[in-house]
Amino acid sequence: MGIDLQLHDSRPYWPRRRSKRKPSLIRQSGEYGEALAQLIAKLPTNTSGKLWTVDPYNDTVLNEQEAEAALREAPDLLDRCTDDxxxxxxxxxxxxxxxxxxxxxxxxxFVGD
Known part of the structure; x- marks a missing residue:
C-alpha cells in the first residue's frame, strides 16, 4: 500500500480517457508513498480536516482551496510521525x-494503490 502524489496545473488529465485536453501534470512523487499511506490511514475520521478523506486504495483529488485547508493539518501529522x-x-x-x-x-x- 502506498500513496503517490501528483501536482497538476489544471483538472487532472489521464491520456487513457481519450480527452482532447493536453497533459496537466507538473510533477509527481512516490518516494514516501508507504509512509504517507500509513500515517493517513491512522487519522481520525469524520473530522473537519481534509487529509482523513484521502483513500489509500483509490485516487483522491484536492483543489487549491482544499489543499490550503489540508496544509493546516500538516503540523499535527508531523507530530504523529514515529521515524524520519x-x-x-x-x-x-x-x-x-x-x-x-x-x-x-x-x-x-493522491494516487492510491
Missing part, C-alpha cells in the same frame, strides 16, 4: 500542498 521516513513524507506532502494552494487552478492528486 514518516517525517520526510509529511514534509514532502506539505510542499505539494503549499504548491497546490499557491497555484491558481491547480489540483493535487
Amino acid at each position: 521516513l514518516q517525517a520526510n513524507a509529511v514534509r514532502e506532502l506539505a510542499t505539494y500542498l503549499q504548491d497546490c494552494a499557491t497555484t491558481p487552478g491547480s489540483y493535487l492528486v
Whole structure:
C-alpha cells in the first residue's frame, strides 16, 4: 500500500480517457508513498480536516482551496510521525500542498494503490 502524489496545473488529465485536453501534470512523487499511506490511514475520521478523506486504495483529488485547508493539518501529522521516513513524507506532502494552494487552478492528486 502506498500513496503517490501528483501536482497538476489544471483538472487532472489521464491520456487513457481519450480527452482532447493536453497533459496537466507538473510533477509527481512516490518516494514516501508507504509512509504517507500509513500515517493517513491512522487519522481520525469524520473530522473537519481534509487529509482523513484521502483513500489509500483509490485516487483522491484536492483543489487549491482544499489543499490550503489540508496544509493546516500538516503540523499535527508531523507530530504523529514515529521515524524520519514518516517525517520526510509529511514534509514532502506539505510542499505539494503549499504548491497546490499557491497555484491558481491547480489540483493535487493522491494516487492510491
